[in-house]
Amino acid sequence: MDLSILNDLKLTKVAVSKIDTFDFENVKFGEKFTDHMLICEYKNGEWGPVEIKPYAPITLDPSARVFHYGQAIFEGMKAYKDENDDVWMFRPDQNFERFNKSAVRLAMPVIDETRFIGGLRELLKVEKAWVRKGLGNSLYIRPFMIATESGVIASPSNEFIFCILLSPAKSYYSGKIKVQIADYYSRAANGGIGAAKASGNYSAQFYPTKLAQEAGFNQVIWTDSTHTHLEESGTMNVFFRINNTLYTAPTSDRILDGVTRKSLIALGEHLGYDIKIEPVQVDTIVNAAKNGTLKEIFGAGTAAVVNQIEGFAYKDDYYQLPDVSDKDSYALQLKEALTKLQNKLSDDPFNWTTKL
Incomplete structure (x- = not known):
């Protein structure tokens, strides 16, 4: 410097x-x-x-x-x-x-x-x-x-x-939210600017999000252009817990390389979670919701750190997620671990915090 x-x-x-x-x-x-x-x-x-x-x-x-x-x-x-x-x-x-x-x-x-x-x-x-x-x-x-x-x-x-x-x-918490999986609109495309934190990415999301809110949902989980793979939730990266494995999509031209996302992945691995970074298919999540193995979905970003999702709609069907106790919630465990680290209330084994 x-x-x-x-x-x-x-x-x-x-x-x-x-x-x-x-x-x-x-x-x-x-x-x-x-x-x-x-x-x-x-x-x-x-x-x-x-x-x-x-x-x-x-x-x-x-x-x-x-x-x-x-x-x-x-x-x-x-x-x-x-x-x-x-x-x-x-x-x-x-x-x-x-x-x-x-x-x-x-x-x-x-x-x-x-x-x-x-x-x-x-x-x-x-x-x-x-x-x-x-x-x-x-x-x-x-x-x-x-x-x-x-x-x-x-x-x-x-x-x-x-x-x-x-x-x-202050601590940003709006409670659990309901989301709609996009089956027409897309946030980004291969070769586009989805991985850039460009202002236009956000303005393009406002209209489909408005439609979702008018239908009774808080946010949209974005899919790729084929609408077969799940990518981001609103303005946040998104995680899915099936049984005791946590899934999130890899970064790409379409997906922002979120600092909170990568921090939660490292923290989760440090805590011994089974985390898989791989493409997440819509059908996989829908089927997991139907057979009861889908335990949690949550967004990850700077403002809220973690935002829990209580259920999602896909096409004409709505899927309610099970009630997971706070002590068993991966979302809340990760949020607590990260916020304590950020506030110097716990050890920082990664040397992520920098003193002014």
């Missing part, structure tokens, strides 16, 4: 912090932000200096390429504070690497580790008081990049903005 890059860091602090009037107990996920943000511009073939300044709107030309051709990527991360008031990041190297993979796929410039992780460290130092300790509390981190060059010609932008926002978060 070339720390000399950060010697030019420009820091402008707010005159008065809003932290004393902030309701940390009733914050809704992703709605409110801290006092400051990080911003860095790409022009003339290179990244400029890093700036930390008061959170404020960004002014763009109406013809900025992001509005017309969707060159936009982002990441989702979290920071935690332990009982000694030390702040920890969770696997930031994985988000940094995936961010640049997304950038390459969308013909955007990669960003160096110093500006991404080094800049994030500096921003977290400024906003350290916004990270609240206690299991369930965290600071959500949203790095993103957008194309800013003006002009509506259909070509990649030559100018970009990289930005990091911070948002206090």
